Structures are given as structure tokens and as C-alpha cells.
Amino acid sequence: MQWKIIHALMQGKDNCVVMATGYGKSLCYQFPAVYSGGVAVVVSPLISLMQDQVLALKACNIQACFLGSAQKNREVCADMLAGVYRIIYVTPEYVDAGFDVLTTLNNRVGISLFAVDEAHCVSQWGHDFRTTYRRLGSLRKHFPKIPILAVTATATHRVRQDICASLGLRSPEVTITSFDRPNLYLEVKPKIKDILADILPLMTKGPNGKYSTDGSTIIYCPTKKTTDDITLALRGVGINCEKYHAGMTPEQRKKSHETFVCDKVSQRYFNVELIKRSHTTVLVCCIYVTRKVSYYRE
Known part of the structure; x- marks a missing residue:
């Protein structure tokens, strides 16, 4: 091709x-x-x-x-x-x-x-x-x-x-080309108002009580505020994560980006795309009828 x-x-x-x-x-x-x-x-x-x-x-x-x-x-x-x-x-x-x-x-x-x-x-x-x-x-x-x-x-x-x-x-x-991706597992769940109630069930709780994921995770967020809120909530329960959005300075975005690429954090929550070979989970926290093509891309 x-x-x-x-x-x-x-x-x-x-x-x-x-x-x-x-x-x-x-x-x-x-x-x-x-x-x-x-x-x-x-x-x-x-x-x-x-x-x-x-x-x-x-x-x-x-x-x-x-x-x-x-x-x-x-x-x-x-x-x-x-x-x-x-x-x-x-x-x-x-x-x-x-x-x-x-x-x-x-x-x-x-x-x-x-x-x-x-x-x-x-x-x-x-x-x-x-x-x-x-x-x-x-x-x-x-x-x-x-x-x-x-x-x-x-x-x-x-x-x-x-x-x-x-x-x-x-x-x-x-x-x-074909858009069939047989290697991907897709699931849709109803959204709850509470951030942690939505996300924590999708993670693994260890014997020490801390939550983690099996590999890198990306959460797509519709706004900068949602990105900030999710990052704060997850950090509050001890999850190692970073954010990335247009409201950050170039230096902050670069640091967050390099930290993620070099696997210094296992999760990252932001509202733009990034290439990384070891993604295991992608969460889209909001789906709008008018954004179906954007949702497909995510």
C-alpha cells in the first residue's frame, strides 16, 4: 500500500x-x-x-x-x-x-x-x-x-x-484503507458525575490499596478545566499522572511530554493526541453526538 x-x-x-x-x-x-x-x-x-x-x-x-x-x-x-x-x-x-x-x-x-x-x-x-x-x-x-x-x-x-x-x-x-482494528477492544459505559467513580473501577487496586493500570493510559478530555480536574482527582488518590493542554506554558508541556514518553509516569491525562507504542488503555470521558468523527479518532 x-x-x-x-x-x-x-x-x-x-x-x-x-x-x-x-x-x-x-x-x-x-x-x-x-x-x-x-x-x-x-x-x-x-x-x-x-x-x-x-x-x-x-x-x-x-x-x-x-x-x-x-x-x-x-x-x-x-x-x-x-x-x-x-x-x-x-x-x-x-x-x-x-x-x-x-x-x-x-x-x-x-x-x-x-x-x-x-x-x-x-x-x-x-x-x-x-x-x-x-x-x-x-x-x-x-x-x-x-x-x-x-x-x-x-x-x-x-x-x-x-x-x-x-x-x-x-x-x-x-x-x-480499511478502518477495521481487530486488535482493539471497545466498550461503552454510562458516565457518572463523580470522576473517581468513573475511572477507578477501570484500574487495578493493589494489596497496598493503591490504584494502578497495566501500562500507559490516556484520558481524552473535552476542555482544559476537565483535564485539570481529572489530574487533581487522580493525584489525590496517589496515581502518578501528568496533564497536557494548551493552557500550559511551552516549558510545562515539554516537561510533561518528555516525562510520559520516557515512562517516568504510567498515566497521562490531556486533550491532544500523542504517539506512544506502549498504550494499553484509552479512555474518552465525554462523547457528543456532534463529535462522532472526533470520537472515532480518539
Whole structure:
């Protein structure tokens, strides 16, 4: 499946890919850049996601970096323009304000492709809407000869059409995989008002009376306040956990993120996505009828 997409990209063709989590979307944009010696510029919405990808690539001896609107690291920018990195992750806000830098990068090193991750954010019919995603169509205007890959885990037919139109994709190759995940066990329980009454029955109570889970756990929360409340409640009964949301400072989010990735805590409660190989439990504490697609993603 990936080779079909990779081959099309290396032939200069645009692609729209809807591929379930775990099917290997990232390989589709990582391979062409490493193979050709060029650069893949990947647009991603979250710093935590970019940090995870960069750490994984560096572990494979592939040079990568990430740049957001808040990043001011001149050394990273200098290395980028010197051709040190094969994969460069950027936020949509960085693209929106940084076409001059991207043009210089293309002239000096050569951009193999642009990949728009979480491409459902591009669509006016999609969810998790961000205005800068809607303006990513400017990539086509500034770099008409560079192929664009749009990838997401969920997109209806209407959303796929809007993604292709918004990004200015030219006769794109469209790839859609199965969404069946036979390795996942799904269960729905009625929600109780009390936080601990909802969550503690899903954990294991040890002989010392303390609660724990078998491996890493993520709880998706609809708001920052809910995230804070759940974190406080669980810490109150001795559960080692961290939070992660947009109301925290960059330093706080980085510390929380690194603590979780390095397994210094066994649970983490936040309202954004993160890649980690050892998840055993994912809890979604609120399900809304109007957020069915977002619930599926979680």
C-alpha cells in the first residue's frame, strides 16, 4: 500500500491518503526524501506530535527537526538551509508566515514534497478547524512543481473533496484503507458525575490499596478545566499522572511530554493526541453526538 503512494509521489503526483492509525502513513513521506536526498516538509498541527516523530527518526539515524511559530533556534534554521535535515516538521502557522524561508530552502537544498498531516483540519467540513490550515493552498501557488501529499486517519467523501480542492491537488491519487482494528477492544459505559467513580473501577487496586493500570493510559478530555480536574482527582488518590493542554506554558508541556514518553509516569491525562507504542488503555470521558468523527479518532 505504501509503495503505491511513494511511487506516485516520486513521479511528481499529488496524493490524498486516508489511512487508519498504525497503517504507516509517515513512511509515505519519509521514504522519498531519504531516498532522493531532498527534503520533505511536513505540516503538523501539534508540537508534541512533531517531537515524537523527530525523536523516532533520530533513533533511526535520520536527521529531522521541527519548527513552530514560537521556535527561535537559529542553529536549527541554519542547519536546515545547509541541507542537514531530510525531514522538516512545521506548524501551519510557520508555513503561513514563512514562505520566504521555504523558498530559500527549495533553492538551496530542494524540497522533494510537502506533506499535510491531519489533513482533515484543512476542510471547512472537517473538525478541529484552524484558519491557517485553510490557507495551506498557498503552497501550490508558491511551489507549483512540488507534489503534495494530504494524509489523515479519517475523512468522509465530502471532506476528501474539500481537502483536494483547498490544497489545489492536481488529479490526485486517492488511497483509502480499511478502518477495521481487530486488535482493539471497545466498550461503552454510562458516565457518572463523580470522576473517581468513573475511572477507578477501570484500574487495578493493589494489596497496598493503591490504584494502578497495566501500562500507559490516556484520558481524552473535552476542555482544559476537565483535564485539570481529572489530574487533581487522580493525584489525590496517589496515581502518578501528568496533564497536557494548551493552557500550559511551552516549558510545562515539554516537561510533561518528555516525562510520559520516557515512562517516568504510567498515566497521562490531556486533550491532544500523542504517539506512544506502549498504550494499553484509552479512555474518552465525554462523547457528543456532534463529535462522532472526533470520537472515532480518539
